[in-house]
Amino acid sequence: MTSRATGAVLAVAAAAVLGAAGAGAARAVPPSAVPAPPERASVKGDFTGIVALSNCSGSLVRGPRSRDTDAALVLTNGHCLEGGMPKAGEVVVDRPSRRTFELLDPAGTRTLGRLRATRVEYATMTGTDVTVYRLDSTYAAIRKRFAAAALRLSASRPHDGTEIRVVSGYWKRVYRCKIDATVHRLREDQWTWMDSIRYTPECRTVHGTSGSPVVDVRSGRVVGVNNTGNDDGGRCTLNNPCEVARNGHVTVRKGIHYAQQTDALARCLGGGNDVVVGGSCPLPGPAGGR
Numbered sequence: 599m600t601s602r603a604t605g606a607v608l609a610v611a612a613a614a615v616l617g618a619a620g621a622g623a624a625r626a627v628p629p630s631a632v633p634a635p636p637e638r639a640s641v642k643g644d645f646t647g648i649v650a651l652s653n654c655s656g657s658l659v660r661g662p663r664s665r666d667t668d669a670a671l672v673l674t675n676g677h678c679l680e681g682g683m684p685k686a687g688e689v690v691v692d693r694p695s696r697r698t699f700e701l702l703d704p705a706g707t708r709t710l711g712r713l714r715a716t717r718v719e720y721a722t723m724t725g726t727d728v729t730v731y732r733l734d735s736t737y738a739a740i741r742k743r744f745a746a747a748a749l750r751l752s753a754s755r756p757h758d759g760t761e762i763r764v765v766s767g768y769w770k771r772v773y774r775c776k777i778d779a780t781v782h783r784l785r786e787d788q789w790t791w792m793d794s795i796r797y798t799p800e801c802r803t804v805h806g807t808s809g810s811p812v813v814d815v816r817s818g819r820v821v822g823v824n825n826t827g828n829d830d831g832g833r834c835t836l837n838n839p840c841e842v843a844r845n846g847h848v849t850v851r852k853g854i855h856y857a858q859q860t861d862a863l864a865r866c867l868g869g870g871n872d873v874v875v876g877g878s879c880p881l882p883g884p885a886g887g888r
Contacts, residue, residue: 626678626808627653627768645706647749648811649699649713650767654678656699657765657811658713658740658748659820661867666738668871670748672699672713672731673860674809675825676723683723686788689884690721691873695731701746706770710744720873723789724882726858727825729809730873749811751864752819755780756795761815764797764824764857766807773810775801784856785848786826786839795822795857796841803827803855812857820860827855 647658649672656674664671677683680697684690695715703710714734721729733740737748756762756777764773775798784794795812797803803810803824812822831852832838839856841849866879875883 626675627806644704645702645765645767645770645772646704646747648702648706648765648767650702650709650770651678651697651699651809653768653806654808655765655767655769655806655810655824657767657809657820658701658746659751659811660737660748661751661864661871662753663867663869664737664748664871666741667736669716670713670733670735670737670740671719671867671871672715672733673751673811673820673823673863674729674731675823676721676727676729677825678809679718679721679729684721685723686790687724687885688722689724689875689882690718690729691875691884693718693721697731699731700767701740701744702767702770706767706772710746713740719871720875720881722882723791725790725792726862726881727789727791728823728858728860728863730863732871749813750819751860751867752814752817752821753861753864754821755793755859755861756814756821760821762797762801762821763813763815764801764803764807764810765813766803766810766824768806769804771807773801773803773807775799778854780859781841781856782844783842784826784839785834785842787834787836790842791825791858793859795859796851797855797857799854801855802853812860822857822859824855824857828852 715731719730781794810824811820834840868874
């Protein structure tokens with residue numbers, strides 16, 4: 599998982615990181631230290647709809663059926679959830695939250711204001727790695743107050759070779775590359791994710807970029823959420839995911855980074871921006887029902 603700061607900002611970032619969610623399965627900021635600044639990242643890009651969390655990145659998003667009058671949603675990773683990462687098989691729904699998010703201006707040079715959650719709408723690290731927060735403001739209210747629009751979630755899966763940008767609100771950096779391939783299974787420690795996006799090597803995301811939206815350059819829509827990378831060449835361990843093929847063959851790619859597709863989330867957003875599991879929604883539901 600990923601993050602950064604320099605000079606006087608380091609002290610602020612360190613304070614924010616302490617007490618934040620654990621390092622988790624990918625690109626969040628570890629709670630015990632502020633990592634070195636990311637390298638080889640472009641500072642140019644559109645930060646419209648991008649937010650920064652205390653230990654991760656995120657984005658203001660809407661689905662195909664979202665309305666301007668709906669309470670807005672923020673998308674980040676499951677492992678960025680406050681209070682600790684969901685265990686394998688765990689699904690969190692409708693949990694109260696007062697988490698705040700810094701909404702960036704389109705240039706990524708300043709904060710427009712602070713958004714506040716009312717609850718965790720949905721969070722899991724099973725099959726995917728996602729947290730969706732429901733805010734206390736509607737899309738219309740946010741647009742009126744900050745002149746900021748939400749990013750739209752694509753309901754279609756991206757193709758291999760798609761040009762993408764990974765936009766980190768925590769680091770205010772944009773990583774540009776392509777989707778190299780779709781990975782059948784990605785395994786990291788106790789978690790397994792399905793149909794993960796593997797980046798081409800140019801997207802060398804770092805801790806703190808967790809939860810960054812993966813944006814299709816051509817359509818401008820969100821097709822994934824950045825979540826992990828193999829740091830040390832380890833095999834299926836924390837911060838060292840491995841690829842598992844359909845035949846069970848395991849491949850380790852040191853220095854390669856990954857994201858989770860978000861088309862399922864787009865299809866599972868129903869009326870009122872509720873995440874509706876079950877039926878045609880492929881996202882896992884909580885034990886015992888919602």
